[in-house]
Amino acid sequence: MEWAWVTVGRRAIVLTVAGIVTSAGFAAARESDIRIVYGPPSxxxxxxxxxxxxxxxxxxDIRDRLGDIRLPRVLTIKIADCHGEVDASYESADATVTICYEYLDYLQELARDLPPAALREGLTPESYLTGPFLEVVLHELAHALFDLKKIPILGREEDAADQVAAFTLLRLGSEQARRAIAAIAIMYASEAKAEAPTASDFANEHSLPAQRFYNLLCISYGADRKTFGDLVEKGYLPSDRAEQCVAEYQQVAYAFQQLIAPHLKGRRPTAAPQQR
Structure with missing residues (x-):
């Protein structure tokens, strides 16, 4: 399939991003706060x-939904040629979120040949592509928020960014959240099966794909056991881990409300949402 900003229902993927960040408390941005760049292709x-x-x-469209945080410096969001590197990143030195053309191409490749698990979930190439794209955008924006607003982090920053991205995705309606989470989890599972981890993989600042898979399933199950209850029934999420997942979700929700919500215009810290 071609990269054409695939649709979710009748809405373009960029509008889905917009809806997600709005649901997290973001509103229209001032152009002076966020600069956008479409880097030269190779x-x-x-x-x-x-x-x-x-x-x-x-x-x-993404910029126009990110502005109820008044930033201390200009944030740049750009698409760039990364010279063969499949990556997305946030650079503190120049406050820049970069999504590589190569990463977008990698996501297209994932969607061209759906794994059996995706077919069992009823995912289409479009919905399979949407979840990982949304996750990487939200993950890198979380890094930017941590840095620019000096939000304290206890633990590894990559894990915290994963949690913010997952928490935000779960604020979609249950149907959209299920599709997005399923696609991301299947991507992690596929990466985990691709090759055995080496010693250097354990030293990486990111958790291993298998760990990210279980962490994502746990926070999802903890947030909404009605929508994600079958994760335990089907054996995707071990029952002993599932017992802790409501508490894990509540911990993430409380941290979001205490550490991030105060920086969002018109938002005040509140108690963690009730588990569904």
Missing amino acids: DAAQQAMQRRLQDRKALE
Whole structure:
């Protein structure tokens, strides 16, 4: 399939991003706070992708939903040629979130050949692509928020960014949340099966794909046992871990309300949402 800002129902993926960040308490941005860049492509495939992104005003739509945080410096969000590196990152030195053309191409490759688990979940190539894309955008924006608003983090920052991204995705309606979480979990599972971890993988600042898989399932199950209850029934989430997941979700929700919500315009810290 081509990268054409695939739809979820009738809404473009960028509008889904917009809806998610709005549900987390973000509102329209001042252009002076967030700068967008469509970096120069290196080949014909990237050129075509750049044109589609610009025609859809993809980054503009994201920027326009991120502004109820008044930032101490300009945040740049850009799509860039990363010279063959499949990556997405946040750089504190220049306050820049970078999504590589190569990463977008990697997501397209995932969606071209759906694994059996995705088919069992009823995912289409479009919905399978949507979940990982939303997760990487929200993950890198979490890094930017931690840095620019000096939000304290206890534990590894990569895990905290995963939690913020998952918590925000779970604020979608149950149907959309289920599709997005399923797609991300299947991606982690596929990566975990691709090759056995080496010693250097254990030293990485990111948790291993298998760990990210179980952490994501746990916070999802803890948030909504009605929507995600079958994760335990089908054996995806071990029952002994599942016993702790409501408390794990409540911990993430409380941290979000105490540490992040105060920086969102018109929001005040509240008690953690009730588990469903």
